Amino acid sequence: MTQLHNSIHSANHSAVHSTTANAPRAPADWRSDLLLFSARLFPAAIFWQSGQTKLDGWRLSDSAVYLFQQEYRLPLLDPELAARMATGAEHLFPLLLVLGLATRLSALALLGMTLVIQCFVYPQAWPTHGTWAVAWLLLIHSGPGRLSLDH
Numbered sequence: 001m002t003q004l005h006n007s008i009h010s011a012n013h014s015a016v017h018s019t020t021a022n023a024p025r026a027p028a029d030w031r032s033d034l035l036l037f038s039a040r041l042f043p044a045a046i047f048w049q050s051g052q053t054k055l056d057g058w059r060l061s062d063s064a065v066y067l068f069q070q071e072y073r074l075p076l077l078d079p080e081l082a083a084r085m086a087t088g089a090e091h092l093f094p095l096l097l098v099l100g101l102a103t104r105l106s107a108l109a110l111l112g113m114t115l116v117i118q119c120f121v122y123p124q125a126w127p128t129h130g131t132w133a134v135a136w137l138l139l140i141h142s143g144p145g146r147l148s149l150d151h
Helices: 002-022 030-053 062-072 079-099 103-121 123-142
Strands: none
Touching: 030 079, 030 103, 030 123, 062 079, 062 103, 079 103, 103 123
16 A cells, blocks of 8 residues: 555656656736836836935035934944945935846945944834835845836
8 A cells, every 4th residue: 555655656756757847938017027126126217316415515514424423323434435425325225126137236235335224223113114124035035126227
C-alpha cells in the first residue's frame, strides 16, 4: 500500500509541477502599472515640493539651515550639512522615481528619510509617514512597473 501511495503521490506531483511550470504567465495588468506609477509620482511630488522650499534660486536658503538648526535638530549631523543632504535627496530621488530610474534604490533612500523624519522630527505625523512608507515599500517590493525607463 505504501508503494502504491508513493507512486500516486509522485505521479500527481510531476503532473502538477509540469502544468504549473509550463503555464503561461498572466499578462501584465495596466491597473498594476497605474498603481506603481501613482506610488512613484504622488509621494515624489511631496518630497520635490519640500526640496523646493529649501532653495533660494540655485542655492540653499538661509531659512532651510535655520529649520535644521532650530526645529529639526537631527542628532549627529551638522545642521547645514543635514539641510544640504535633505535638499539634494528631495530633488534627486523624486526625479528618478518619476522617470522610473533606480526606482528601488530611490524608494529605499526616501524610506530612510521618512523614518528619520518620523523618529526625530515629527513623530506625531505617523499617519502621513505611514502612507509614504507604504508607497516606498510597494516600490521596493514590486519595482517601477512598465510605465518607467527601468522596465
